């Protein structure tokens with residue numbers, strides 16, 4: 001069953017559950033409540049579990065037989081971090097895709113240009129990164145978050161990976177794909193670059209998509225994100241992995 005049909009089935013079930021509840025709550029309250037609860041649970045699960053494929057395909061890996069991974073860095077650009085990240089990538093001969101916040105990209109066009117000059121890629125991570133509310137946005141608001149991004153993009157990553165059932169049709173209309181990840185270092189919550197890179201090492205495999213961040217803790221701990229990237233690049237080198245940007249036809253949604 002592809003994403004479109006799964007999405008329709010879940011939404012149709014939610015409508016039926018609502019009607020059943022209204023019609024039956026007076027006669028079979030526990031059954032009516034149970035079915036309503038289940039329909040809500042399905043919607044919440046598809047929305048709040050980042051790489052869940054029920055609303056539509058979320059790219060979580062790419063097809064390769066080589067020891068290759070796709071490094072993705074979210075939440076930039078950042079005047080302090082981006083040049084540091086690019087220097088580290090250059091030192092290791094690595095490339096990456098930067099999922100940038102549109103507002104920041106507009107404020108820092110030079111950093112966007114630097115990313116491109118370094119043969120890295122700039123993609124869309126919304127206009128304003130509304131991580132707490134994006135999952136509950138209307139189609140109009142989601143469309144604005146995608147379209148206001150100043151950089152034309154093929155790929156979109158939802159804030160914190162949370163996406164509701166409007167996101168896939170809006171992306172399809174724009175010929176964009178929703179990109180998730182195979183492994184994340186949890187570098188926005190962890191305080192230890194060694195723990196971040198160790199987590200990534202555990203998830204390494206050919207075709208893995210790695211998620212890291214920049215542009216956080218720029219005052220409290222400005223070295224943190226560059227250290228996470230440096231540690232990760234060292235681990236990739238130790239394990240014999242190369243960073244590449246996969247071709248469109250290599251992208252895959254779901255488990256292998």
Ligand SMILES: [Zn+2]
Pocket residue numbers: 074075125129158159160
């Ligand atoms: Zn983000």
